[in-house]
Amino acid sequence: MIDVIYSKVLDRYIVIEFHTKLHSIRFVRPGKELKEKKTNEAAFELENYFNGRQTDFSSDVDLSHLSPFEQKVLTQTRKIKYGKTITYSELAEKIGSRAYRAVGNALGRNPVPIIIPCHRVVAKKGIGGYSEGIDIKTRLLELEKRNLNNL
Structure with missing residues (x-):
């Protein structure tokens, strides 16, 4: 459907x-x-x-078509709190890896952006990339920052 x-x-x-x-x-x-x-x-x-009324998602997500590494990255990414960001290297450390570029590649394969908030993972210097474009990533981060103050 x-x-x-x-x-x-x-x-x-x-x-x-x-x-x-x-x-x-x-x-x-x-x-x-x-x-x-x-x-x-x-x-x-x-x-x-x-609309600023929801900060996390309960929907079950199908990640079965992804590699075990990608699943691990995306499962950890889903734990990043609304309005917060972490760097690619911090995310890599959380899953027990130093391969921050591989983490970035796994995030690029995220089939459900927003639900799994890969927009909350940023570069050490700057915003980093996003599969839907940096303008969309920026808007999502701004939306969360703005709404966080109203929650």
Whole structure:
């Protein structure tokens, strides 16, 4: 099944694919007319997130198609608290590795951005990369910083 919500914060449609578990989230630029459809828990949670009413997610995520290392990185990333950031090297240390570049690559394979908050992992000097673009990463971090003050 596929759900769609629109985020004014990101100026993107969020396309949420799920089977028995949450499978993927994609960002789609406006221009292609998509109708909003919300039937899945993740769609409602994301909508609440963008409206400043949700700081974490309970949706089950399917990571079975990823390597054990990628699963380990993403499982640890999901533990990063709302409004907080850590560096790639700090995340690598948390999983018992020094391979911070491999951690960055694993984050780039995150099938469910926002739900697994890879945007909260930053470079030591600067914001670092993001699969959906640095502008989206910046907006997500700003949203959380702004909403953290209102919670």
